[in-house]
Amino acid sequence: MAFTSLNIHLLPVFVFLLSTVGVDAGAAYLSNGLQNDYYRHSCPTAESVVRRVVRANVSDPSNPNNLRFAAGLVRMSFHDCFVEGCDASVLLNGLGTEKTARINKFLQSSEIIDKAKQELEKVSPGVVSCADILQYAARDSVVALNGSSWKVQGGRRDGCVSRADSADSEIPSPDLDLDGLTASFNRKGLSRDQMVILSGAHTSAAGHCENLVTRLYNFNSTHATDPSIPAAYAAQLKSLCPQRTFNDSVFIVLDTVSPFFDAGYYVTLEQHQGLFTSDQILFDDPRTRPLVESLTDNKLFEKDFGEAMRAMAAVEVKLYEGEIRNDCRMINPY
Ligand code: HEM
Ligand SMILES: *[C@@H]1O[C@H](CO)[C@@H](O)[C@H](O)[C@H]1NC(C)=O
Ligand SMILES: *[C@@H]1O[C@H](CO)[C@@H](O)[C@H](O)[C@H]1NC(C)=O
Ligand SMILES: *[C@@H]1O[C@H](CO)[C@@H](O)[C@H](O)[C@H]1NC(C)=O
Numbered sequence: 001m002a003f004t005s006l007n008i009h010l011l012p013v014f015v016f017l018l019s020t021v022g023v024d025a026g027a028a029y030l031s032n033g034l035q036n037d038y039y040r041h042s043c044p045t046a047e048s049v050v051r052r053v054v055r056a057n058v059s060d061p062s063n064p065n066n067l068r069f070a071a072g073l074v075r076m077s078f079h080d081c082f083v084e085g086c087d088a089s090v091l092l093n094g095l096g097t098e099k100t101a102r103i104n105k106f107l108q109s110s111e112i113i114d115k116a117k118q119e120l121e122k123v124s125p126g127v128v129s130c131a132d133i134l135q136y137a138a139r140d141s142v143v144a145l146n147g148s149s150w151k152v153q154g155g156r157r158d159g160c161v162s163r164a165d166s167a168d169s170e171i172p173s174p175d176l177d178l179d180g181l182t183a184s185f186n187r188k189g190l191s192r193d194q195m196v197i198l199s200g201a202h203t204s205a206a207g208h209c210e211n212l213v214t215r216l217y218n219f220n221s222t223h224a225t226d227p228s229i230p231a232a233y234a235a236q237l238k239s240l241c242p243q244r245t246f247n248d249s250v251f252i253v254l255d256t257v258s259p260f261f262d263a264g265y266y267v268t269l270e271q272h273q274g275l276f277t278s279d280q281i282l283f284d285d286p287r288t289r290p291l292v293e294s295l296t297d298n299k300l301f302e303k304d305f306g307e308a309m310r311a312m313a314a315v316e317v318k319l320y321e322g323e324i325r326n327d328c329r330m331i332n333p334y
């Protein structure tokens with residue numbers, strides 16, 4: 001009797017919850033097949049081992065420049081998820097793999113994932129996927145950069161396909177305008193708003209001259225240099241990046257307000273100091289300017305960023321196909 005009446009009363013609540021999940025794109029991760037605390041039984045130390053390895057590397061007090069490697073891991077999570085889904089395809093070595101793509105030229109920090117994997121293989125062999133390690137490490141990197149934390153889901157399996165041409169076609173170029181950027185994220189089931197929020201990762205980013213060629217020297221037939229760059233900033237960028245003699249050791253910090261993981265990136269956009277077209281357009285285009293302005297609030301940015309990362313980390317994940325790699329750099333031998 002009591003059981004029946006309970007069912008009757010709970011049914012509408014369940015239907016309501018399910019439909020809420022269905023309409024809110026930002027909550028799609030709730031039903032993506034991944035789980036919080038995924039390794040709590042199979043490898044209880046999984047997340048803490050990753051955290052320790054990331055921290056040991058990027059918070060090395062003898063070398064504060066190691067914080068750049070933290071940014072590298074955040075970018076790597078994005079470049080993994082946009083190609084074949086979040087399946088660690090970006091970590092595979094070999095002829096013509098994603099790692100060799102032009103767009104991945106400056107990707108860094110894969111050694112940190114290797115280290116975490118090696119430690120986890122010692123405690124729980126064959127259990128924790130490289131794809132999950134990468135997403136945990138991205139979160140831990142944000143925390144190392146003084147950003148706020150979020151719950152990372154687990155359960156991704158590692159993929160066996162990795163192609164450079166897919167990376168170059170799936171990962172958006174820094175020369176894209178708002179429609180191009182939005183289309184790129186929409187193809188992965190992510191919204192324009194999520195694109196603007198995830199771009200906030202550039203708060204701790206740096207860029208290389210090679211990616212500024214178009215904007216500084218080859219913009220269009222009437223303007224060699226993008227006229228949206230203020231003259232003084234354009235002059236500064238050109239002196240760092242003299243035409244045709246790019247030095248790969250030179251990098252330009254995007255968020256000149258603060259290197260930490262905060263809303264400073266959006267403030268630099270308001271100041272017209274976005275490094276790439278894909279950054280500045282978020283403020284310059286009237287469709288996304290209001291969101292950029294609201295994200296200059298640290299509290300709002302931190303909350304939205306974690307939610308958007310959970311959504312991105314669920315893109316095209318493999319729940320049944322694929323494998324748990326033994327070595328993040330290569331697929332398992334038969
Ligand atoms: C919206 C489209 C995006 C474009 C066009 C874009 C483009 C770029 C470019 C050109 C660089 C500099 C590479 C170099 O010259 O070294 C960069 C760096 C970076 N990006 Fe993005 N990005 C986008 C979105 C994202 C997202 C969604 C994330 C993560 C959530 C992200 C995280 C980073 C980080 C952390 C760096 C710095 C990496 C390092 O210093 O090693 N980006 N991005
Ligand atoms: C930190 O990680 C980077 C990038 O993977 C690597 O080159 C460097 O040797 C590591 N440093 C330490 C102290 O672990
Ligand atoms: C680090 O984060 C805390 C809390 O979010 C903030 O109060 C503090 O100013 C931040 N520190 C730096 C150096 O950004
Ligand atoms: C070049 O870009 C500027 C600024 O966006 C624009 O006003 C101009 O019409 C463009 N020229 C051509 C030929 O597309």
Ligand SMILES: *[C@@H]1O[C@H](CO)[C@@H](O)[C@H](O)[C@H]1NC(C)=O
Pocket residue numbers: 247248249250
């Ligand atoms: C490239 O830049 C680095 C760092 O600024 C500098 O040490 C090096 O001398 C430069 N190399 C050339 C060939 O200009």
